[in-house]
Amino acid sequence: xxxxxxxxxxxxxxxxxxxxxxxxxxxxxxxxxxxxxxxxxxxxxxxxxxxxxxxxxxxxxxxxxxxxxxxxxxxxxxxxxxxxxxxxxxxxxxxxxxxxxxxxxxxxxxxxxxxxxxxxxxxxxxxxxxxxxxxxxxxxxxxxxxxxxxxxxxxxxxxxxxxxxxxxxxxxxxxxxxxxxxxxxxxxxxxxxxxxxxxxxxxxxxxxxxxxxxxxxxxxxxxxxxxxxxxxxxxxxxxxxxxxxxxxxxxxxxxxxxxxxxxxxxxxxxxxxxxxxxxxxxxxxxxxxxxx
Numbered sequence: 001x002x003x004x005x006x007x008x009x010x011x012x013x014x015x016x017x018x019x020x021x022x023x024x025x026x027x028x029x030x031x032x033x034x035x036x037x038x039x040x041x042x043x044x045x046x047x048x049x050x051x052x053x054x055x056x057x058x059x060x061x062x063x064x065x066x067x068x069x070x071x072x073x074x075x076x077x078x079x080x081x082x083x084x085x086x087x088x089x090x091x092x093x094x095x096x097x098x099x100x101x102x103x104x105x106x107x108x109x110x111x112x113x114x115x116x117x118x119x120x121x122x123x124x125x126x127x128x129x130x131x132x133x134x135x136x137x138x139x140x141x142x143x144x145x146x147x148x149x150x151x152x153x154x155x156x157x158x159x160x161x162x163x164x165x166x167x168x169x170x171x172x173x174x175x176x177x178x179x180x181x182x183x184x185x186x187x188x189x190x191x192x193x194x195x196x197x198x199x200x201x202x203x204x205x206x207x208x209x210x211x212x213x214x215x216x217x218x219x220x221x222x223x224x225x226x227x228x229x230x231x232x233x234x235x236x237x238x239x240x241x242x243x244x245x246x247x248x249x250x251x252x253x254x255x256x257x258x259x260x261x262x263x264x265x266x267x268x269x270x271x272x273x274x275x276x277x278x279x280x281x282x283x284x285x286x287x288x289x290x291x292x
Contacts, residue, residue: 008113008139009034012052016070031060036137040071047073049142075112077134078143085129086110086145089152097124097149106147114141126151168263171277171285184277184285185263187230193273193289196225200273200291206252211237214247226287240281249275265290 012034013027025031035053042049048071055067090097090105097105099116102124107114116122118138121130126149133144167174170183193200199218213219214237226235226246238245253273257266264272269290276286 008115011113011140012072015072016054025064027064031057031064033057034139037074037139039136039142042073050074052139074138074140074142076143077132077141077145080143081145084146086147088147088149090149091152091154091158093154093158095126095151097126099123102149105149112141124149181277181282181284184275184283184287187233187283188226188287188289189265191229191289192269193225193291194269196221197271197291200253200271200289203251203253203273206250208248208250211247240277240283243282245282246275246287249278249281251275261288264288 007029009029009032013029013032017023017026032054035055038051040049040051050073051069051071053067053069056064086106088102088105088109090101092101099119099122102121103114103116103118106112118134118141119132120135121132124130129146129148131144131146134141136142170185172180172183176183199221202218209219214223219237223235223237223246226233234244235246236242236244237247239247240249251273253271254261254264256264256270256272258264258272261272261274265288270292271290273289273291274286275289277284
């Protein structure tokens, strides 16, 4: 019953057409339906082991009427895969495969056209060996075969289906220019604040300094560090609504890596203290003070 790569009824009708070259119009599944096949004993010198009644469909385009019984030999899996344990390794993201999935992967690998009604097994578990036996009503197959499906590791294109990533978005978006406020993360990302590590670790994990705080030695040291390393910004302790001011803004310390600051440089630094802008600030986002 070669070739196998077609629907079962079309495979059978292809054999009938080949065996009857005088047909006025080749038979197709649009013209015929089949009844349940019957097992027969081959006669002397014959190989046919199946009998099947074909009925014409009403209004079929070939204008055939009536019925006909044909005999043929079904594909015997016991003979085809003798002494073999067949294997599948398809990844499906589950340890249980349905009969429909099994047919899809088995047909693709072994060149058959099995359908779930050809056998009684309804599910297949990864790592378990099965003997799959064809039911007597299978149109094209008989016998049995042994198979074991062991789910393999997935291909990357099976688990990453969306290749268009949103990427890192700064507050205010990634379009710069046109009167946009300066981006704090960019302004201080390259600074190493390890020189004032003791001061930064001495602060509460989250604190908003008042104007009087900035007169204290520790806050003066932080401001001095920023002024020395980014003199172009003219940073002061004034309210952040004033150009260069960082007053009245929250200082928050994170141990890296942290999901709260995914943009921080956790490959190089153990901590980061952020100075986060508010709605009226002259900049947007947050200053990053990385340190070890």
